[in-house]
Amino acid sequence: MRPLVAEIDLDALRHNYQLACRCAPHSRSVAVIKADAYGHGALECARALESLAPAFAVACIEEALTLREGGITQPIVLLEGIFTANELALVDAHGFWVAVHSQWQVDALLAARPDQPIPVWLKVDSGMHRLGFAPHEAENIWRQLKAAPSVAALHLMSHFASADALDNRCFNQQMEQIQALASALDAPLCLANSPATLAWPVAHGDWNRPGVMLYGSDPLEVANEVTQQLQPVMTLRSKIIALRELEEGEPVGYGGRWRAQRRSRIAVVACGYGDGYDRHAVDGTPVLVNGQRCPIAGKVSMDMLTVDVTDVPDAAIGSDVVLWGRAQNGEVLRVDEVARYCDTISYTLLTGVLPRAPRRYHECSV
Structure with missing residues (x-):
C-alpha cells in the first residue's frame, strides 16, 4: 500500500x-x-x-x-x-x-x-x-x-x-x-x-x-515558554520510493527549477499536492529523512516530491520521511516551520491534508 x-x-x-x-x-x-x-x-x-x-x-x-x-x-x-x-x-x-x-x-x-x-x-x-x-x-x-x-x-x-x-x-x-x-x-x-x-x-x-x-501549532508571532511546551499531534509520514544520482548542473522536476550544485543524490517521496501537501513549497523546505533534516529539491508534484539526501548516506528505498511532526528518533519538524516555507500558515496545511492520506490514531493513555 x-x-x-x-x-x-x-x-x-x-x-x-x-x-x-x-x-x-x-x-x-x-x-x-x-x-x-x-x-x-x-x-x-x-x-x-x-x-x-x-x-x-x-x-x-x-x-x-x-x-x-x-x-x-x-x-x-x-x-x-x-x-x-x-x-x-x-x-x-x-x-x-x-x-x-x-x-x-x-x-x-x-x-x-x-x-x-x-x-x-x-x-x-x-x-x-x-x-x-x-x-x-x-x-x-x-x-x-x-x-x-x-x-x-x-x-x-x-x-x-x-x-x-x-x-x-x-x-x-x-x-x-x-x-x-x-x-x-x-x-x-x-x-x-x-x-x-x-x-x-x-x-x-x-x-x-x-x-x-x-x-x-504555535499561533504566536514569537514563541514563548508556554508555546514551546506544545506537542505535535499530526505526523505526516511517508517513505522514499526511488533514488536518483545526479551530476552537477542536472535539473529535477517540472520546469527544472532546482539544479544540482554538486553531484547529488535525490530521493523520491510518496507525497504531493494531491495529498494536500502545499505545491508552493520552495526549494529548501525541510523534511526529516531517517530523522535528519533534508531540503526539498524541485517543485512538488501531484503524487510525489523530491528531496536532496546527498548528506544522508543511510537514506534508502523505504527510509522513513516525515513531512511534519515527530520522527522515529524523536526529532520534531514543526508544521509552523513548514508553513513559513510555503508562505502560508499551519491551519492551511493541517486542514488541507486530503482523505487520500489515511489517519491512523494512537495513544498510550486511555
Missing part, C-alpha cells in the same frame, strides 16, 4: 488541551474541533477529549450532528450559529449552544418555542469587523435575549484580530470595548482564542476557545 499516512497522537492532543487549561485555571476551555478538528478527525479527537473538555465548538450544525451521531454528549457550540431558522428544531433536539451574530438570528430565537431554553453566545464585533453586533447595538439585543423564555445561559463573545501579534494596540482596543460592554451588562465572557489563551491572561473569561494550539 502507498506509504503516506497522517499519524494522530491523541496523547499529545490531551497534553495540549491540558496546557490550555493550565494557562487559564479560572476559565473553562471549550475544545474547538471545527473543520474536522483542523484535519485531525473531529469524532476521534472529541472521543479523546470527552473526559476532559466540558464542551466542544464547531462551525456549523452538520459538524455538530456528526459528533452527536458518534456518541458525543457534551454541549456543542455552533460558532457561526444557525444558517436558517428551521435549524433551531435540531438545536433544541440535540441540546446545542448557538452563537448569534445577526438580527435575523435574534428574531428567530425570540420567535422560537423550544422544549428547553437554548444557551446563547451573543457575538460582538469589537474590531475584527467580520461577524457580530457593534457594541452600541449589543446592549439592547442582550436585554431582549435575557428576557426571552427561549434563551438560557447568555454569554458575550468576541474574536480577536491580532492576539498573535507583538504589536498589541489593536488587541488592547478590542479588550477595552468588550470589557466596557461586559461591565455595563454584568455579562460572562468568552473571548480568548489560542493566541489569547497562551499569551493574554487579561482575555481569559468564563470560557476560552483554544483551537489550533490543541493540535500542537
Whole structure:
C-alpha cells in the first residue's frame, strides 16, 4: 500500500488541551474541533477529549450532528450559529449552544418555542469587523435575549484580530470595548482564542476557545515558554520510493527549477499536492529523512516530491520521511516551520491534508 499516512497522537492532543487549561485555571476551555478538528478527525479527537473538555465548538450544525451521531454528549457550540431558522428544531433536539451574530438570528430565537431554553453566545464585533453586533447595538439585543423564555445561559463573545501579534494596540482596543460592554451588562465572557489563551491572561473569561494550539501549532508571532511546551499531534509520514544520482548542473522536476550544485543524490517521496501537501513549497523546505533534516529539491508534484539526501548516506528505498511532526528518533519538524516555507500558515496545511492520506490514531493513555 502507498506509504503516506497522517499519524494522530491523541496523547499529545490531551497534553495540549491540558496546557490550555493550565494557562487559564479560572476559565473553562471549550475544545474547538471545527473543520474536522483542523484535519485531525473531529469524532476521534472529541472521543479523546470527552473526559476532559466540558464542551466542544464547531462551525456549523452538520459538524455538530456528526459528533452527536458518534456518541458525543457534551454541549456543542455552533460558532457561526444557525444558517436558517428551521435549524433551531435540531438545536433544541440535540441540546446545542448557538452563537448569534445577526438580527435575523435574534428574531428567530425570540420567535422560537423550544422544549428547553437554548444557551446563547451573543457575538460582538469589537474590531475584527467580520461577524457580530457593534457594541452600541449589543446592549439592547442582550436585554431582549435575557428576557426571552427561549434563551438560557447568555454569554458575550468576541474574536480577536491580532492576539498573535507583538504589536498589541489593536488587541488592547478590542479588550477595552468588550470589557466596557461586559461591565455595563454584568455579562460572562468568552473571548480568548489560542493566541489569547497562551499569551493574554487579561482575555481569559468564563470560557476560552483554544483551537489550533490543541493540535500542537504555535499561533504566536514569537514563541514563548508556554508555546514551546506544545506537542505535535499530526505526523505526516511517508517513505522514499526511488533514488536518483545526479551530476552537477542536472535539473529535477517540472520546469527544472532546482539544479544540482554538486553531484547529488535525490530521493523520491510518496507525497504531493494531491495529498494536500502545499505545491508552493520552495526549494529548501525541510523534511526529516531517517530523522535528519533534508531540503526539498524541485517543485512538488501531484503524487510525489523530491528531496536532496546527498548528506544522508543511510537514506534508502523505504527510509522513513516525515513531512511534519515527530520522527522515529524523536526529532520534531514543526508544521509552523513548514508553513513559513510555503508562505502560508499551519491551519492551511493541517486542514488541507486530503482523505487520500489515511489517519491512523494512537495513544498510550486511555
